[in-house]
Amino acid sequence: MIFYTRRAIKDILENRFLNVVTIITIALSVLIFSAFGLFFLNAQDMFNAWKKGVRIMVYLAPGTSEAQRLDTRYRLQTIAGIQSISFISKADALELMKARMQRQTSLLDNMRENPLPDAFEVTLVTESNSPEKIEFLAQRIEGLPSVSEVEYGQQWIDRFANFFNLFKLVGYGMGAMFFMATIFIAANTIRLVLYSRREEIHIMRLVGATDNFIKFPFYLEGLIQGLSGGLIGLGMLFSAFSAIGSQFEQTLSAEMVAIRFFSIGTCAAILGGGMITGLLGCFFSLKQFVKE
C-alpha cells in the first residue's frame, strides 16, 4: 500500500498540470454543489421555523357583543390543536397598525371610525402545523358563530413550499449534471495521463505487471484528487460562509433562526462524494484503456 501510495503521489507530481486541472474542477463542483446544499439546509431551517410560528387570525363580525366574544373564545378553547388565544381589540389593532406604518399615520388619523374588526390571534401546537391540519382547523373556526373571516398564512406557505421544492429539484438536477461533468473531466485527465505514459505501461506489461498493478496507483490518484478537490471546495465554501454568514445572521436574528454550516458528518459525506468522483473518473478511463 505504501508503495502504491508513493507511486500515486509521484505520478501526481510528475503530471502536475493535468492533476491540478482535475483537482480544481472537482473543487469547483464541490463548491457549487455544497453551496446549493448549504442554502437548502438553512432555507429548510428557516421554513421550519416559520411553519412553527403559524398563526390563525380570527376576525369577528362587526357588532359582536362582549358575550358573543367570550362565547367564541370559549369555543376556540375547546378545539384541540390550539395552543394559545389572545384577543386583539379593534382599537389595539389600529394602534398596532399605526405603529407599523409610522410615517403614514396621518392617513389613519383622518378616519372617522375604526374600520378594523376585533380579532383573536390563535397559535397552534407544533403537531398541528401540517398544511392539512391548519386547513382543517381554519375551516372549523370559520364555522363558529360571530366569526366573519379566518386568515392564515397557509397559501403563502404552500406557495413557498412549492417554490422551495422546485428549487430543490433544480438543485438536484444541477448537482447531478456537475457530478457527471466532473467525472467526465476527471476521466479525460486520467486518460491524458495514461496516453502520455502508454509506453511506460506497455513496458510494465512486458515485464509481467498485472492490470491491477498498473491500475491501482491511478485509483489512488483519483482518490487523492477527489479528496484534495473536496477539501479545497469545502474550504472555499466555509471561508465564504464565515465571511458573509454573520451578516445574514444579524438579519435573521429577529426571526429566531440561526444559520449554520454543515455538520462534520455531512462534510465527511461531501469529501467522500469528491473521492468517489475522482475514483469513478479513473474507473471509466482505465476501463477503456485496459480494453485498448
Next chain:
Amino acid sequence: MTSMAEKSAVIRMFHVHKRYGAKQALVDATLDIAKNEFLFISGPSGAGKSTLLKLLYLAEPVSEGQILVDGMNLSRIPRRRIPMLRRKFGIIFQDYKLIPSRTVYENVALVLEVRGKKRSLIEKKVKSVLRVVGMEDRMAAYPPSLSGGEQQRVAVARAVAGDPTIILADEPTGSLDDESAATIFELLNMFYNRGATVVVATHDKALIKNATGRVLQIRQGRLDTPPDI
C-alpha cells in the same frame, strides 16, 4: 512415447503460423527449445525473428498452431494469466525499452515490484544484478543520460533481475558498437552458464560466428537450420 528432448523442452511450437492481414510473417514453424539451451535465430530484417519471439511472450497471438511454454498452452491461457507467463521470461529488446522517467535502479526494480517482492529484497537484488552488468555506479542515472551500450546493460540487468528461466533477446546488439555487443554477449553467456535458457534473435553474423549453441535460420517466415554455420 515422448523423447528425452521433448521431455526437457521448455518451449514447444507446433505448426505455428502468424499472419498480419495478407502478409505471412511466420509459416508452419515447428520447434522445440530445450531447457538451458542457447539458441540463435538468425535471418535478415523482416524475416520473422521478432515475430517468433513476440508469439512466445504473447505480445502477439498466433494465427494458427500451438505454443507450449513450460507446459502452458498459450492458446488457452486466460488474459489474467499472461503476466504470470511473462514473468517466466527475461526480455531484452533492441530499443532497450527502458522507462526514461525512472532511474536505472527503478527500471530494474520494476521487475521485482510487479512480483510483489519486499523493498529490502528488491534493493539487494537490484544492486546485485547491476553489479554483475557493471552498472552499479550509475544506479541513480536516468536512461537518456546513458550510452546505448550502458542502456542495453541495464536492460540485461532488468531481464535477469526476476531470475527468469528463459531469456529472450531480440536483436540485443543491433544498435551497439562491437565492444558493447561483446559485453552483452558475454553477459548472456554468463546467464546461460548459470542455467537459463537463452534465445537470441539476431542478424549479427559476428555474434553467430562465436555461437556455441544451436543456430536456426529464418527466411521469409520459414524456419530452417543453415547449412554452413
